[in-house]
Amino acid sequence: MLRSLIFITIAVLLSSCAKPPYAELDAAEYMVGRAYALQAVKFAPTEYQAAKTALADARKAIEKTDYSDARDSLEFTLKHARRAAALAEEGRAKAAKKKAQRSLAEEKARQLALQTQAEETAGKTKIAPPKPKPVAKPKPKVTPATNYNVGEGDTLWTISAQPQVYNEGLLWPLLYQANRDQIKDPRQIFPGQTLGIRRDMTKKELEEARQKARESDIFPVPETTPAKQ
Numbered sequence: 001m002l003r004s005l006i007f008i009t010i011a012v013l014l015s016s017c018a019k020p021p022y023a024e025l026d027a028a029e030y031m032v033g034r035a036y037a038l039q040a041v042k043f044a045p046t047e048y049q050a051a052k053t054a055l056a057d058a059r060k061a062i063e064k065t066d067y068s069d070a071r072d073s074l075e076f077t078l079k080h081a082r083r084a085a086a087l088a089e090e091g092r093a094k095a096a097k098k099k100a101q102r103s104l105a106e107e108k109a110r111q112l113a114l115q116t117q118a119e120e121t122a123g124k125t126k127i128a129p130p131k132p133k134p135v136a137k138p139k140p141k142v143t144p145a146t147n148y149n150v151g152e153g154d155t156l157w158t159i160s161a162q163p164q165v166y167n168e169g170l171l172w173p174l175l176y177q178a179n180r181d182q183i184k185d186p187r188q189i190f191p192g193q194t195l196g197i198r199r200d201m202t203k204k205e206l207e208e209a210r211q212k213a214r215e216s217d218i219f220p221v222p223e224t225t226p227a228k229q
Contacts, residue, residue, distance in 0.1 A: 020062055024074040028055055031081035040084035043091030047084035051077045132158040132169075142167075150193040156186055157219040165197055172219065173209040174198055186218050 032051050040048035054077040061070035133153060145164040156176055161169035176186050178198045183189060201209075214221050 018067065020065075021058075021067055021071045021074060024071060024078075025058065025062065028058065028074045028077040028081065031078055031085065035081045035084040035088060038085050038088035039092060040088040042088075043095075044084040044087035047080045047087060051080035051084055054080065132161055144197075144199060146197055146199065148195045148197060150189050150191055150195060152191050154189065154191070155219065156183075156189060159195065168210075169219070170210040170213040170221065171206065173212045173216075174201060174205075177209075 028051075032048075032055055035044070035048050035051065054073045058070045058073035058077060061067070061073060142163040148159055148162075148165060150159070156172035157169040160166045160172040160175055166174065172186070175195055175197070176183055179193075179195045182193060182195075189195075213219065
């Protein structure tokens with residue numbers, strides 16, 4: 001009786017081992033595919049390669065009808081494929097977190113740069129020079145003046161630009177130099193002041209005055225200011 005039971009058990013085991021482990025193969029292939037989709041090749045290359053190699057071995061064993069060896073390989077495949085998938089998910093989460101932190105840092109840096117640029121632009125903004133007083137069309141002949149009485153709203157630029165003075169705003173430094181005794185700041189002249197006007201300048205002095213005007217930020221120079229003397 002006992003001998004018969006043993007034979008029956010062995011027969012059942014042999015019968016189960018004789019069947020190809022297709023269900024286990026499907027499960028192993030699915031898990032390896034999932035690990036691949038989760039980028040296990042990048043985040044868990046060792047585990048993924050081990051699972052992939054074991055899966056290939058299992059397929060060969062099935063072809064050779066060595067189902068016992070195939071089941072062992074498939075068990076090994078599942079173990080390492082699951083491990084690869086878990087490591088890949090962990091790696092992807094860390095990478096996403098780092099990317100988010102990097103994006104946040106870049107956005108903060110961009111906002112800071114924009115703020116700094118705005119502050120620098122505001123700091124460099126110059127006050128536009130007052131518009132020159134409307135001047136009537138000059139007569140064919142203008143008598144050069146030797147003195148000028150400062151009126152309301154006059155600036156050294158507008159005075160210098162008048163035909164009877166220098167007919168050129170860029171020459172305002174000549175007025176400033178000639179009247180240093182009563183002008184402390186070129187920006188500040190007052191109605192009632194009488195300014196002397198030099199008439200003995202050389203071409204070199206004229207050009208030097210123009211250059212000083214261009215380099216100064218007291219009266220911003222228009223884009224086109226033709227020389228007239």
